[in-house]
Each structure stands twice: as C-alpha cells, then as structure tokens.
Amino acid sequence: MSSLAQPLVDREDLREQVDTRLRAVLAEQRTVLAGISGDADPLADAWSQMLRGGKRLRAAFAYWSWRAHGGAPGGAEAASIVGVGAALELFQAAALFHDDVMDRSDTRRGVPTAHRTFAARHRDAGWSGDADQFGLSAAILLGDLSLVASEDEFLRAVRDVPAAAVAPARSLFTQMRTEVTVGQYLDMHAQMLPWTDDFDADERRAREVVRSKSARYSVESPIAIGAALAGADAEQLATCSAFGLPLGEAFQLRDDLLGAFGDPEATGKPAGDDLREGKRTLLVVRAMRALGPVERAELASRLGAPDLTASDVEKMQRTIRETGAVDEVEQLIETLSGSALATLESSGLSGPAVETLGDLARAAVQRAA
Template identity: 60%
Template sequence: MPTANAALVDRENLRAGVDAALARHVAGLRETCRAISPDAAPLADAVESMLAGGKRLRAAFCYWSWRAHGGTPGDGREQAVLRAGAALELFQAAALFHDDVMDDSSTRRGRPTAHRVFADDHRAGVRRGEPRRFGDGAAILLGDLALVASDDEMTRALADLPAPVAHIAHAVFADMRTEVTVGQYLDLVAQTMPWGDPQEDERRARDVVRAKSARYSVEHPIVLGAALAGADEAAVAGCRAVGLPLGEAFQLRDDLLGVLGDPSTTGKPTGDDLREGKRTVLVARALARATAAGDAGAVDVLTSGVGDPHLDAAGVATLTELLVRTGAVAEVEQLIDELCTEAFAQIEARDWPEPARSALVDLAHAAVQRAA
C-alpha cells in the first residue's frame, strides 16, 4: 500500500486494534507450544513473522465498509469488527503458508519463506530425513495453525452480536474460505494443462483470479464489514458489485508486479511467477497475440519458458520482453483500468457517508496503484 495511504489503516484505532488481536493470538500460541514441548517454539515464531509483514488491506476494507454502513467508532460492535479484521489477516497468513509450499517460493515480503527456513534449520541441525520434506511439512502445519486461529478469532468476534448478524457474517467468512481453497486447486489444475485455445487459457486464468484472490482480497472483506453493520441485502449486493471488479484489478496488478516489479519493493524475486508456471491473464494474452500474429517463435518461447523452474535471469528477461512486445502488458493495464472504472462507478452509486466513502475510494486506489 502506498505510504500516502498507510494512514487509512492507522485511523480510528484500526491497525492498533487488529494488531492487538493478532498479538494476543501469538502470545496464546506461544504459551500453548511451550506447555506442549520446547521443540514447538519455532511454530509461534514463524506465525508471528508472517503476521508482522501484512498491509492490513483486507482488515481495512472490512472496517471502512462497516463504517460506510452505519458503524460508529467506539460503539459496542467496534471490537467485533477489529477481531473480524484479525481473522481475515490470520486466514491470509494460512493461505500464504500453503501457497508458498505449493509454488516452492523462496521469499515472501523480502524474507525466506517458512518452508525454506525450516528446511535450512533441519539441514543445519544435521538431522535425519530429507530437509525439504521437513520444511514443507512444517509450513503446511503452520498454515493449518493459522487457519484454526482465523476460525477461533471470527467465532470470538461474532459471539456477542445479534444472531441474524452473526449468521450472515459467518456465512460470508465460510464462503470466502471455501472459494479460496477451490481457487487454489484451480490454480494447480491450470498449471498442469497444455497451452491450447487462447480463450480457454484466459477463462481458466480469470476463474483463478476471481476465486483465489479477487473475492477474498476485496469483495468478501467489504461484504463482511457491511454484514457486521447489519446491512440489508441490497446494500450487500452493492458491496459485491464494487468488490469483485476491484478485486480482479488488484490481482491483475499483482500479476504485472510479479513480472515487472522491483524485487526490493515486492519482496519476491523477479520472474518467480514465470518459473512457477502461473497461468495468468498476462501470459494468456501474450500467447493469444503471438498466435494471432503467426509468430511461432514467440509462441514456442512462451510455452517452453513459462513453468521452467531453471529459468535464469536472461530467460526471464526474454519472456518479459515478449510480454511487453506482444502488447499483453498494455492490454492487462487497460483491463485494470476498465475494472477500476466499473468499481468506482459502483462506489459512486452507493450512498456511503463520509469519511468512509473517501477512505474506501483511497483504499481502492491503493490496492491497484501499488508497487508491492
């Protein structure tokens, strides 16, 4: 999130409240691990490290949507909303632990990923067994711990709310978790498919964008905030109309940063998405343009290079140049603009009061106009 918009997360006790809830969770986990065995202490350290680096973007969308639908700072529901924000952050941590294992990512937010850290510790300790399998297993368990914690935090958030409000909010949270899991599977499936029909390639890529990232990054947090405020069905539908196109634009920006971003800012090596074989809209558009132009050489370079784990810096540079030269980068930028236009038109159509309206507009800009 751009520095100029970081204040949106700091206002009205938002960051402090969410971080306090997360700190309570880490302290409780540390005590539990210590009581079970000293050998379990690294689990709490790894969860704390993952939670420390988040932008709190999802929590901010949830909070300011709550404010937009009648929530008042300091009222009886504020703590519930802040705890719901913490639950969103814990769920994101769970998804990142698991995602890094499935993608075999080496860094996250500029730090070694958990499975790499645990594998290195295994290797340094001259232990028995395969270090990589140990690291992967530990990271999967870390994701499970964060997932359990997110459920616990949401349960506590909803405990004292009116039953109808709690029921709707819990349903939103449950749908989000299911969709992300299904989206993660669709991502795995897409990476196993041979390149073929450009329209089908893009359809798969858009399905992954919506299920795995768009809804859980923006749409569901905005809907959850409205639900916690007791918003009616029409208001919730309006949140979905804002959140889905904005969430898609958010993920498309992420895809561009994965190829063109500065590693010192993104915290990930340039080209990781290409080595991992991510079937993004960006790559699908490049293949479609190269195919339409009859450029068999470009098609061959793209289909053989994307997904090559041994791709070196020169190979990444070649693929990146093709993504630009085919016009795919420009087309994805245009698609981001179109999705943002749709999302901002939907915000304009809502009767959200200030300061929530301006906060959500600024958050929307921060989500898509970012360098990390």
C-alpha cells in the same frame, strides 16, 4: 502497497488495533504450543514472522465498509470488527503458508519462506531424513494452525454481535475460505495443462482463478462481511459485491503485473517471480495469444523452467511487453476499478467513511508492492 494506502490503513488507529489483537492471539498460541512441547517453539516464531508483515488491506476493507454502513468507532462493536479483521489476517497467513509450499517459493516479503526456513533448520541440526520434506510438512502444519486460529478469532469477535448480523457474516466468511481453497486448486490445475490454441478457455480459467483465489477473499468478502456486521440488508450486500468483485479482480491483475515486472526491493520476491513459477495469469495468456507459433513455443518452454537465469527472465519480460499484453491488462484494471468506483458512488452511501473506502479502492490498484 502504495504510500497513499499506508496512512489510510492507519486511520482511526486501525492497523495498531489489528496488530495488537494479532499479538494477543500469537501470545495465546505460544502458551498453548509451549504447553504441548518446547519443541514446538519454532512454529510460533515462523507464525509470528508471517503475521509481522502484510498490508492489513483485508482488515481495512472490512472495517471501512462497516463504518460506511453505519458502524461507529470506539466501543464493543468496533472491537468486534477489529477482531474480524484479525481473523481475516490469520486466514490470509494460512493461505500464504500453503501458497508458498505449492509454488515452492523461496522468499516472502524479503525473507525466506517458512518451508525453506524449516528445511535449513533440519540441515543445520544434522537431523535424519529429508530436509526439504520436513520444511514442506512444517509449513503445511503452520497453515493449518493459522486456519484454525482464524475460525476461533472470528467466533470470539462476533460473540456479542446480534445474531441477525452474525449469520450472513459467518456465511460469507465460510464461503470465502472454500473459494480460496478451490481457487488454489484451479491455479495449480491450470499450470499443469498443455498450451493449445484455445485461448478463450485459457482466459476463462485465468479469470476464474483471479476471482476465486484472490478477488473475493482480498476485497469482495471483507467488504461484504464488514457491511453485514453493520446490519446491511440484502440489497446493500449485493451492492457490496458489485463494488468489491471488479475491484478485487483489478487488485489481483495488478498483483499479476507486479509478479512479472515488480521491483524485488518493493515486492520482496525475485524479479519475474510469477514467470519463474510458470503462473498462467491473464497477462501470460494475452501474450501467448498475440505471439506467433514459434515465439509462443519458446515462451511456453521457459515459463516455470527450473533453471531460468536473470537473462532468461529479462527476455521473457521483453517478449511479453512487446505483445502489448501489459497495456491490455492495465486497460482492464482501469475498466474494472472504474466500474467498482462508479458502483460505490451510486450506492447511496455518503460521508467520510465512504470516501476512505473509495481511497482504499484506488490505492489497492495503484500499488507498487
């Protein structure tokens, strides 16, 4: 995240409050796992590693939307929204465990992914069986544990919130998790399809993945959940979506640019990671549309190839830049984020909390990691 966003997430001690709640959840889970078997300790260690990083952006969007819609800092209601923020972070951890398995990623935030860590543990110990399969299975189970914990934490957080506010928030939380799961499938499905000259269909699929896999759960849903818990009405929740969805799309499109061109020191992933994984992002679709048949076939043959060298990645990056696709995506980010901010400005909301929400929106699309 950009340097601008870090102090924004720290305002009203939000990051520390969310982190404190996450540490409490992990301590509880360590006790539960230890009570089942001492052999489960590595699961708690890997879970802690995943939760240790992260921007806390989802928690921040939920909290500052809650504040913008009338929530007051301090007290039991504020503790509830902090708990919901922790639930959102637990859900993100679950999604990342599973995403790393499906993408066969080697690193996450600069350290080995969970499935690679458990595969290495298997090899180092000289255990029988397939080390890689053991690692994949352990990571899937870690994702399941974090998914269950996200539900438990959400229910704990809202137990004293009026039922009229909990009902829409719970519905949004449930829908968000379904959308991400389907979005993961759509992402995987798109990568399996052969390239054709139907770029309109490719672009439609890429935008569907952006919205369902990331835009809604990263931005739109946290904003709407926070507003719902503050007692927002149907019209206000519709405004939250009109603000949050285009902002979430812009957020993910920035992520796509970083996945192709980001600095590994900042992103914690190899250079051109999305190109190595063969992601069918809007960036790649726009590049393929602009290329001639020969260049298109060459780029398609390299996307996701298991033996890509650093030189291959650099050539792909250069090809994509030369098509103008990067500039097109940057322009779309500007258009989407501009639309989102215009909606916020015309929402009728005002005050310092709304200003912080707007600042978070800008930081989300101006980040370098």
